Amino acid sequence: MNLVFLGPPGAGKGTIASEAKSTFDIPHISTGDLFRSNIKGGTELGKQVQAILASGDLVPDSVTIAMVEQRLGEADAQKGFILDGFPRTIAQADALEGMRKVDAVINFVLDREQIVARLSGRRVCKSTGRTYHVLYNPPKVEGIDDETGEALIQREDDKPEAILNRLNVYEAQTEPLIAYYRAKNLLIDIDASPSPEVVLASLVKALGK
């Protein structure tokens, strides 16, 4: 099954994808995670995109599309995939059409107030990418990753100025994809406001699995 997770930053796409990948036995491909691992590894791509991610702007389509095309060519993605955070522009969606057939696009619906609350309380473990929330999903020990014992950090782009920019970028560049995929009859709206367990259950139900 080839799935796209669409929705504003902070809607819970990554949280649900990290559960759904075992439910459906397909890899979770997050473009944000791919960029962050390049930044961490100090690659050429990482150097090119570091400042862009910190500001909350989008990485140019050509760079993003090339990275996704390569990732979808890997062996584990042949049986299906969850694309989380891609496409984010119409040009990216058109490019994806030329790469693989998409079976469904899950639109995570959440109001702005909850988006901001989720983003501003998000904390991550830098080495594993594991995600927490100070109120909604706190670690066992405050500020510490449950498994590695490392200190949790707040992403640069989860600070207030960048959050505002990302929401504007989402509305201007990504939201038009809702109509794009609805017109293709691929869109499934999911209420992203309940607990992750409930959101996952409604996803499974909507996909008829």
Ligand code: ADP
């Ligand atoms: P996205 O991948 O869409 O940007 P994340 O999965 O990183 O979103 O979630 C954003 C923040 O909200 C994280 O701190 C996460 O722990 C928290 N979160 C995710 N899903 C839920 C949920 N259903 N209810 C409450 N908090 C959630």
Ligand code: ADP
């Ligand atoms: P969130 O789910 O919180 O919005 P992501 O981890 O998906 O954050 O993305 C982080 C950043 O990575 C984005 O703000 C953007 O700079 C870059 N990025 C991720 N996916 C894309 C994409 N498809 N196109 C362009 N830039 C992207």
